Amino acid sequence: MLNYTIRRLLSVIPVMLVVSVIVFMIVHLTPGNPAFLILGEDSSPEAIADLERELGLDQALYVQFFNWFSQVITGDLGTSVYSSQSVTSLIAENFGPTFSLMALSTVILLAIAIPVAILIVALRKTVLDPIFTSVSLFGVSVPEFWLATLLVLGFGVALPIFPVAGYVPFAEGADAWLHHILLPSFVLAIVEVGIIARMLRDSMLDSVNQDYIKTARAKGVKEREVLMRHVFVNALIPTTTVLGATVAGLLGGTVIIETLFTIPGIGQLLVDSIHRRDYPVVQGIVLFIAGIYVFVNLLVDLLYTFLDPRIRYD
Amino acid sequence: MLQVENLHVHLDTPGGLVKAVDGVSFSIQKGETIGIVGESGSGKSVLAHSLMKLNPEPPALYPQGTIHFEGQPVLEMGKTELRKLRGNDIAMIFQDPMSSLNPVSRIGKQLIEAIQAHQKRPKQQAREKAIELLEDVGIADAKARMNSYPHQFSGGMRQRVLIAMALASNPKLLIADEPTTALDVTIQAQVLDLLKGIQEKYGTAILVITHDLGVVAHLADRILVMYAGKIVESGSAEDIFYRTSMPYTWSLLRSVPVIREGGPERLIPIDGQPPSLIDRPAGCAFEPRCPFARDACRQVDPPLEHRESNHSAACILSSNEFEEQKKQLEGVLTT
Numbered sequence A: 001m002l003n004y005t006i007r008r009l010l011s012v013i014p015v016m017l018v019v020s021v022i023v024f025m026i027v028h029l030t031p032g033n034p035a036f037l038i039l040g041e042d043s044s045p046e047a048i049a050d051l052e053r054e055l056g057l058d059q060a061l062y063v064q065f066f067n068w069f070s071q072v073i074t075g076d077l078g079t080s081v082y083s084s085q086s087v088t089s090l091i092a093e094n095f096g097p098t099f100s101l102m103a104l105s106t107v108i109l110l111a112i113a114i115p116v117a118i119l120i121v122a123l124r125k126t127v128l129d130p131i132f133t134s135v136s137l138f139g140v141s142v143p144e145f146w147l148a149t150l151l152v153l154g155f156g157v158a159l160p161i162f163p164v165a166g167y168v169p170f171a172e173g174a175d176a177w178l179h180h181i182l183l184p185s186f187v188l189a190i191v192e193v194g195i196i197a198r199m200l201r202d203s204m205l206d207s208v209n210q211d212y213i214k215t216a217r218a219k220g221v222k223e224r225e226v227l228m229r230h231v232f233v234n235a236l237i238p239t240t241t242v243l244g245a246t247v248a249g250l251l252g253g254t255v256i257i258e259t260l261f262t263i264p265g266i267g268q269l270l271v272d273s274i275h276r277r278d279y280p281v282v283q284g285i286v287l288f289i290a291g292i293y294v295f296v297n298l299l300v301d302l303l304y305t306f307l308d309p310r311i312r313y314d
Numbered sequence B: 001m002l003q004v005e006n007l008h009v010h011l012d013t014p015g016g017l018v019k020a021v022d023g024v025s026f027s028i029q030k031g032e033t034i035g036i037v038g039e040s041g042s043g044k045s046v047l048a049h050s051l052m053k054l055n056p057e058p059p060a061l062y063p064q065g066t067i068h069f070e071g072q073p074v075l076e077m078g079k080t081e082l083r084k085l086r087g088n089d090i091a092m093i094f095q096d097p098m099s100s101l102n103p104v105s106r107i108g109k110q111l112i113e114a115i116q117a118h119q120k121r122p123k124q125q126a127r128e129k130a131i132e133l134l135e136d137v138g139i140a141d142a143k144a145r146m147n148s149y150p151h152q153f154s155g156g157m158r159q160r161v162l163i164a165m166a167l168a169s170n171p172k173l174l175i176a177d178e179p180t181t182a183l184d185v186t187i188q189a190q191v192l193d194l195l196k197g198i199q200e201k202y203g204t205a206i207l208v209i210t211h212d213l214g215v216v217a218h219l220a221d222r223i224l225v226m227y228a229g230k231i232v233e234s235g236s237a238e239d240i241f242y243r244t245s246m247p248y249t250w251s252l253l254r255s256v257p258v259i260r261e262g263g264p265e266r267l268i269p270i271d272g273q274p275p276s277l278i279d280r281p282a283g284c285a286f287e288p289r290c291p292f293a294r295d296a297c298r299q300v301d302p303p304l305e306h307r308e309s310n311h312s313a314a315c316i317l318s319s320n321e322f323e324e325q326k327k328q329l330e331g332v333l334t335t
């Protein structure tokens, strides 16, 4: 177990190395001269050349990469061209709302998907089955953005229970924080609910026909207990793998949600920085997001070993 | 103790209605050991599962026949009654010990669950009982093994754990569906001895299902031979082995590997495939593969009839006719 954890942690290093190269390339090989874009169309060639020198853009690409990367290793992601603030502190300032969104929507996601999947499986042989099947079929085929818009219109505009914009940090009161973050988190989560509920339901239906379920029934265990102790617990294992990608995918969703609800998070900072051609910030954020992605998947892997003793004791 | 009367079990599959069990009757007395033998696909498992109504429904249907356990009609039992029957009165161990234990749950937990399903015992007591059960089936260092997961056991050990689990509530009948098929030969004998020992110690009736005649020869007081969802011959082990009265049983006996001195093992497989259980042929189901078949066999499906005291067979040939024909055929085959 410890061995596995250490091995898994070490494997993050090459991944992050490759990620940094790719991030750097994407930003630097995108067509367009950053200095020109920053200074605007009327700027003189001298001014552009000055700025290029200042930003180090006149150096060979590999030198630029080396300079940037040796900074990154020490935890220094550079300085914003726009605000002259360090990128690390910008990310730190904006991470609170993004983290809140991700954490809360993960909770909402699981709180809806798990009971829905269990209910579908538990009621599969009753008169409710066709009703549930058609409702879930409807749920899966509804476009998520439509549902999200509906939610915003419903609970933000028609019944103005929740604000449709703005953010209050947790430190300034849990009530106000929750009030502002609940609707966007819900919208963010609803997009992924179908994926997780379906995966869990399918895994549970797979598990229902396994020999060990037959054993449990033959022991005379109550059907409800068979479902929870045996079917559900085993179905969690395959579902967990999907959960990693899903939670990481929520991070991508925050970019849109933050813009939509004007929440000052990482996503909004990224969009603003792209508009401002603030390359050090863009680079830093993309690298940071990639880092979170890797980290979430690492967590999920460790969770996986916790759920599956066959891996834990290998 | 257990009476099965004209039982029919159908499986409603997309390919058609599979008549997996097609009019089976037999009974089991207290403490008796019965063996059911037959090729793969003859309906043995479906029959065994029916005895505690364990076939998944759908696809299983019980259109005809009854099962009574101590006078109670099993097929008419509701959820709660079935739950009380399963594991408590009738317990079952399955074909594949590798997949029959929950892989993510500790052995001890699974045993305790079996105990607490029928006995109101506090956790600690249930735990002690679980350790006793493990010791009973010959698991060394039982106390420590309680915390192991199934994958940390070998196949034979897992089958022992499953047997321990089945014994949790002292069942009156233990159904063993191919308990040794998935195991190594040396382990097979150990598991069979264990079952025999349990029978002697607790007086549990055992229904052992197998396609291996060696297994039933070792264990059973009475043997039922099953073919295409029907019982085609039944009798004592002597009846079946030495007074064989039905061509299918005869073929089955000949298909058992025999080690001859100086030669490799010889085995005469039964030609052809078992019939489809969806469209049963009109006559005897064994007719296409039967070396003794005659025209009449295609018209009538011979019922199971008494031959000697407790020996029955389903074949249009009388025991004497069959004996003669068999001698002729064996004469031809050995020359």
Ligand SMILES: Nc1ncnc2c1ncn2[C@@H]1O[C@H](COP(=O)(O)OP(=O)(O)OP(=O)(O)O)[C@@H](O)[C@H]1O
Binding pocket: B011, B013, B018, B020, B038, B039, B040, B041, B042, B043, B044, B045, B046, B047, B059, B211, B277
């Ligand atoms: N769940 C099911 N759905 C559809 N058909 C089934 C199902 N279970 C069994 N059958 C069919 O029923 C027939 C009898 O199967 P059964 O499992 O009882 O055979 P068996 O004698 O136990 O064979 P084996 O030695 O392979 O275990 C077979 O034709 C099989 O294909």
Ligand code: SF4
Binding pocket: B246, B247, B248, B284, B285, B286, B287, B288, B290, B291, B292, B293, B294, B297, B302, B314, B315, B316, B317
């Ligand atoms: S009835 Fe005919 S086909 Fe069937 S087993 Fe007897 S001899 Fe063979």
Ligand SMILES: [Mg+2]
Binding pocket: B044, B045, B046, B095, B177, B178
């Ligand atoms: Mg079987």
